[in-house]
Amino acid sequence: MLRAFSHTNGRCVFHHAKCWHHRKSVLAIRREDVNAWERRAPLAPKHVKELTQMGYKVLVQPSNRRAIHEKDYVKAGGIIQEDISEASLILGVKKPPEDKLIPKKNYAFFSHTIKAQEANMPLLDEILRQEIRLFDYEKMVDHKGMRVVAFGKWAGVAGMINILHGLGLRFLALGHHTPFMHIGMAHNYRNSSQAVQAVRDAGYEISLGLMPKSVGPLTFVFTGTGNVSKGAQEMFNALPCEFVEPHELKEVSRSGANFYLFFLTSDLRKVYGTVLSRHHHLVRKRDGLYDPVDYDKHPELYTSRFNTDIAPYTTCLINGIYWEQHTPRLLSRQDAQKLLVPVRSPAGVMEGCPELPHKLLAICDISADTGGSIEFMTECTTIDSPFCMYDADQHIIHDSVEGSGILMCSIDNLPAQLPIEATEYFGDMLFPYIEEMLLSEGSEPLESQNYSSVVRDAVIASNGSLTAKYEYIQKLRESREHAQSLKMGNKKRVLLLGSGYVSGPVLEYLTRDTNIDITV
Incomplete structure (x- = not known):
């Protein structure tokens, strides 16, 4: 007897029936091995406990690298063992090695294949060859197209911590000690609460007026209004900050063009932030207007004014928007060259108190989309080497916080820096769909499965073929x-x-x- 379920807002609600077949279903949490920093898991012990109490068997591959200790999974009812071939559903965060794939199983992980990413095509080919059913978390969306399973918030939190640390280093290289020097990289904190306290401590020094006057007002621009942006803003709010509208950014920034004037007219004891939505910078090419419905249908007819209306007045850009090939970029290579023009103070420079070389000092590209909305972000940085400098004049990138250019931070696995909280957060969102994904063997025809739209639309491949929705990948x-x-x-x-x-x-x-x- 199958368990019956109904669909509510795209989510499955299961009516638990005593069923021997499904009580013996097995789930496995695979070991993450993509790099040394990947310490997350798709489910936390509390989720394993609930699954085992429901009658499922949960296997956990051993891993000393995983941030959550094995004993916590054992206490929750999980079984630690290397062999996970018994499982019908194998969960991971990042992609598994091709030689570790098990044929005709259900797999769920971030595959990074939906844009036909060249580096991951061999993995996709192997998945097809072994007739594996692949669920991609990135494509689990609700009826509005919003992702329902993501680490976004924690990418934003970690990214904001990192770029504040990077700004401290960059300011020092430019001749300025700032309170940001006392903020570390995100993974140096046991949890986000410790990081918040460090940011608050730096903020307290800012509130005392300890920022160098010659750097002028610091402006932070957050692109997007999703979980990534909200996570970054959550950390930013630990500073003494004032949010202004995008159209006010120019005036806020201009008041610092002459730091003597700024000292008389503005408050150096806080930083400024603005949240940028589409309508703030996107305009139709033919008439300069923005129509959200028209943009969704024809984004290629629009252009962005970010380079002229926002970027010249931005100290630090925190970019969290999703970009596609036919949508406008925020910044191009040519834009960067124009932005890196020195702004000289008419009052001159005091020895030992140098001016900043230009307004735009740093970009934290949390989207980590190479060649995307930030065209000159051509390769991701890493947790080991988090920062690089982009020299727009020479069009070169060098691993440093010194020299000419814009400080770049574009780590593509930011939540791994706060692995325990990220795991619990992600597992909370994924858990409602786990039982549904366990209902079938990967070898069974996809057409025979009664999946909800959220789960069905996330199936990239099944039974040796790309599903209809993703046949475009081959093209x-x-x-x-x-x-x-x-x-x-x-x-x-x-x-x-x-x-x-x-x-x-x-x-x-x-x-x-x-x-x-x-x-x-």
Whole structure:
């Protein structure tokens, strides 16, 4: 006898019936092995406890790296063992190694395949070959298209902590000691409460007027209104801050152009923030207006005025928006060059109190979408090496907080820095869908499953094929491969003779142009 369930707002509500078949269903939590910093899990012990009390068997692969200790899972009823082949549903956070996949199972994890990401296509091919059913958390959305399972809040929290730490380092490199020097990276705190206290302590020093006058007013711009942005704002609110409307940002920033005037007219004992929504910077190309319905249908007809209306008055950008190929960018490479123009004070500079080189000092790209809404964010940074400098004039990136350019932070696994809270938060959102995902074996036809829309629409692959909703992935792959073949045919070929002292700078210069194929 199957358990009956009804659908309420896209979510399954199960009516528990005594059923021997499903009481023996097995779930596994796989070990995360994508990198040394990945200490999260998809479910916390409290979720395992509830599942075992419902009659399910929960296997947990052993891992000393996991932030939540194994004994807590055992206490909750989980079974620690290496072999998880008994499970019909295998949960993870990040992608598993291709050689560890088990054929014809249900898998759930962030696959990063929905944009046909080249690095993950071998994994997708192996999933198809082994006839695995893949649920992708990223595509679990409600009837409004909003994600129902995500780490977004904790990406925002960790990202904000990190960029405040980075600003402390950048200011110091520019000749300024600031209270931000006392804020560490997010993973240095046992939990977010400790981090909040550190930010509050820095904020207390700011409230005492201990920020250098020559840096002027600090302005923080948060893009988007989702969980990422809210998480970042939650941490920002621990500072003495005032939120202003986007159109007020210019005046707030201008009052600091002459720091002597600023000292007389503005309050150095706080920082300023603004939250940017679509209507604040997106306009239709033909008439300069914004229509939300029209934008959703035809985003390619719109452009962003962020580069002219917002960015020139921004000290630190916290970017959390989702970007797609046909939507407007926030900043291009050309925009960055225009923004890195020095703003000189007519009053001159006091020795030992240098001016800032330009207004836009830092970008925390929490979206971590390379080449996306921030075009010149071409590669993610890491927890090991969290910051880099983008030199717009030279169009080069170097691992430092010194030199010319914009400080960049674009870590793609931010919640791993606060793994326990992130695991509990994520598990709370995922748990209502677990039992539904356990109802079938991965080898059974997808058409025979009575999934809710939230779960069904998250199935990328099943029974050896891409599902109908995701067949476009193959077309994207073919299109990219065709474009790459054409590009290779149009490449300039350069033969560089010699490997002496002269060759190094020449090679570095030539490699900036991706249309040049170099042979040394």
